[in-house]
Amino acid sequence: MTALDPRIAIHVAGLRKSYGTQVVLDGIDLDVAEGTVFALLGPNGAGKTTMVRILSTLISADGGEVRIAGHDIVSEPDAVRGIIGVTGQFSAVDDLFTGEENLRLMTDLRHLGKAAGHRRVDELLERFDLVDAAAKPVRTYSGGMRRRLDLAMTLVGDPRIIFLDEPTAGLDPRSRRAMWETIQELVAGGVTIFLTTQYLEEADRLADHIALLDHGTFIAEGTPDELKRLVTGGHVQLSFADVARLDRAATVFDGATRDDESLTLQVPSDGGIDSLRAILDRLEASSIDVGELSLQTPDLDDVFLSLTGDDTQKAMPR
Amino acid sequence: MTASPLVVADSATMLRRNLRRMRRYPSLTFFIAGMPVVFLLLFVFVLGGTMGAGLGLAGGGRADYVTYLVPGILMITVAGAAQGTAISVSMDMTTGIIARFKTMDIARVSVLTGHVIGSVIQTMIAIAIVVVVAVLIGFRATTGPLEWAAAVGLLVLTAFAISWLSVALGMSAKSVETASNLPMILILLPFLSSAFVPTESLPDGLSWFAEHQPFTPLIETVRGLLLGTPIGTSGVVAVGWCLVISALGYVWARRLYDRDPAA
Numbered sequence: 001m002t003a004l005d006p007r008i009a010i011h012v013a014g015l016r017k018s019y020g021t022q023v024v025l026d027g028i029d030l031d032v033a034e035g036t037v038f039a040l041l042g043p044n045g046a047g048k049t050t051m052v053r054i055l056s057t058l059i060s061a062d063g064g065e066v067r068i069a070g071h072d073i074v075s076e077p078d079a080v081r082g083i084i085g086v087t088g089q090f091s092a093v094d095d096l097f098t099g100e101e102n103l104r105l106m107t108d109l110r111h112l113g114k115a116a117g118h119r120r121v122d123e124l125l126e127r128f129d130l131v132d133a134a135a136k137p138v139r140t141y142s143g144g145m146r147r148r149l150d151l152a153m154t155l156v157g158d159p160r161i162i163f164l165d166e167p168t169a170g171l172d173p174r175s176r177r178a179m180w181e182t183i184q185e186l187v188a189g190g191v192t193i194f195l196t197t198q199y200l201e202e203a204d205r206l207a208d209h210i211a212l213l214d215h216g217t218f219i220a221e222g223t224p225d226e227l228k229r230l231v232t233g234g235h236v237q238l239s240f241a242d243v244a245r246l247d248r249a250a251t252v253f254d255g256a257t258r259d260d261e262s263l264t265l266q267v268p269s270d271g272g273i274d275s276l277r278a279i280l281d282r283l284e285a286s287s288i289d290v291g292e293l294s295l296q297t298p299d300l301d302d303v304f305l306s307l308t309g310d311d312t313q314k315a316m317p318r
Numbered sequence: 319m320t321a322s323p324l325v326v327a328d329s330a331t332m333l334r335r336n337l338r339r340m341r342r343y344p345s346l347t348f349f350i351a352g353m354p355v356v357f358l359l360l361f362v363f364v365l366g367g368t369m370g371a372g373l374g375l376a377g378g379g380r381a382d383y384v385t386y387l388v389p390g391i392l393m394i395t396v397a398g399a400a401q402g403t404a405i406s407v408s409m410d411m412t413t414g415i416i417a418r419f420k421t422m423d424i425a426r427v428s429v430l431t432g433h434v435i436g437s438v439i440q441t442m443i444a445i446a447i448v449v450v451v452a453v454l455i456g457f458r459a460t461t462g463p464l465e466w467a468a469a470v471g472l473l474v475l476t477a478f479a480i481s482w483l484s485v486a487l488g489m490s491a492k493s494v495e496t497a498s499n500l501p502m503i504l505i506l507l508p509f510l511s512s513a514f515v516p517t518e519s520l521p522d523g524l525s526w527f528a529e530h531q532p533f534t535p536l537i538e539t540v541r542g543l544l545l546g547t548p549i550g551t552s553g554v555v556a557v558g559w560c561l562v563i564s565a566l567g568y569v570w571a572r573r574l575y576d577r578d579p580a581a
Contacts, residue, residue, distance in 0.1 A: 057577040082423035092418035
């Protein structure tokens with residue numbers, strides 16, 4: 001696939017950006033196929049938002065080439081802006097307006113005309129479950145409602161490529177699931193999604209392709225399954241009442257990690273039912289009393305720890 | 319930046335947005351009208367007797383001072399509105415919706431023209447309030463409706479120029495606090511002009527400054543249009559200043575709007 005391939009929605013080559021001496025993006029290459037979801041994972045401060053801001057024409061890059069649906073972001077920014085939609089991390093809604101007025105503002109800026117504009121607003125209010133709140137000022141909205149309105153405003157122009165910068169950050173589980181469903185509907189309709197997130201689960205669920213951004217470069221890239229194979233953080237944690245029991249258990253499970261201070265044993269496991277049953281069976285067979293059992297599934301921290309080692313400890317708190 | 323044929327449509331949309339925001343915050347408009355009204359009442363009723371006597375006119379009292387003062391107060395209203403404009407632009411620029419506008423295929427300048435035209439309308443509302451108060455305390459124009467219309471025209475032109483400048487000031491400020499302080503100089507300048515006293519009564523250096531800064535020709539032109547005093551070259555100089563300030567404010571504001579926002 002080349003940069004001019006019509007199936008390539010987003011083409012990035014050698015993208016660079018620094019703020020002063022701090023290198024934020026250090027030569028990024030990326031191709032996102034049309035109608036797919038790309039997830040950019042990374043800790044806070046990794047450069048995810050900077051990348052979205054450059055790709056959406058909000059800020060300029062220091063070097064490299066970016067083409068959105070074949071249009072160069074530097075020489076044809078207006079063509080790019082006509083195709084994309086952006087929902088940022090910080091809600092891009094007018095607090096002094098009602099939900100309906102915010103949507104009307106968007107239909108006016110898209111020059112939809114009075115009748116078509118009205119229809120579009122009603123349709124989006126309905127779709128995003130905002131009909132009851134339509135006449136209320138946005139500053140009274142909950143976080144989930146703001147995010148829904150934000151996305152609804154982005155959809156007014158029927159963008160073919162949508163950038164979502166941490167779309168579910170700070171949302172409760174129900175709102176998060178609703179956002180996921182909306183994203184899946186959009187993709188089903190042929191839209192390309194560029195998503196940033198800190199949640200591995202979110203990327204796993206939505207993305208066709210994932211890249212891990214750290215210190216300005218992609219430290220890993222691939223499908224969710226390919227990435228998960230890189231991670232070996234899953235385990236079952238067993239706690240015991242005393243050292244004697246811990247000693248006996250440690251002899252039963254080869255390859256387990258013991259911690260004498262907390263009297264726990266970490267047994268590697270993929271978290272599946274079969275693996276759990278096998279562990280319980282072995283405990284039963286050796287008649288060891290277990291105080292507590294907990295399941296630890298791999299998360300973003302594990303991915304980063306396994307890929308970057310100690311370096312990550314410095315990167316994560318930012 | 320390519321010129322969009324939809325500059326007018328998008329600017330109208332942005333103007334509607336700003337007017338609606340002003341209606342949601344009417345206190346700002348009243349604040350803008352409030353300051354010059356307080357100055358007017360203060361100078362007329364506390365200082366007016368003495369000031370009027372110092373004008374050296376035949377009558378020379380409080381009533382004469384009202385007549386002398388009002389054109390200056392009208393210009394102070396325009397200058398004072400700069401603060402409100404800078405504050406609301408600065409507040410607006412920090413909200414996420416500006417980032418949204420920047421990533422949309424709309425006429426880029428419309429965000430700015432919306433603020434400028436909205437601010438001119440807000441200033442003219444404040445001017446109307448000040449005129450009502452001025453008439454109530456005895457101000458009477460001695461010229462006809464044509465001169466009134468010309469005076470209003472010059473006030474609109476001045477408001478336009480100062481709005482472009484204050485939109486740029488509002489965007490250049492890193493915080494809303496700074497944005498509210500920057501236009502202070504615009505509010506102070508009329509005090510060093512012919513607004514309150516004739517420039518001849520000032521010490522040499524100050525009177526030279528007063529005669530060469532923009533507010534004196536602006537005020538003298540409005541004074542001439544409303545009261546029939548000689549305008550001379552003031553009219554041309556006043557319009558010139560407005561055009562220069564508008565152009566500078568426009569170029570500066572466009573530049574600030576197109577620069578990368580802070581990370």
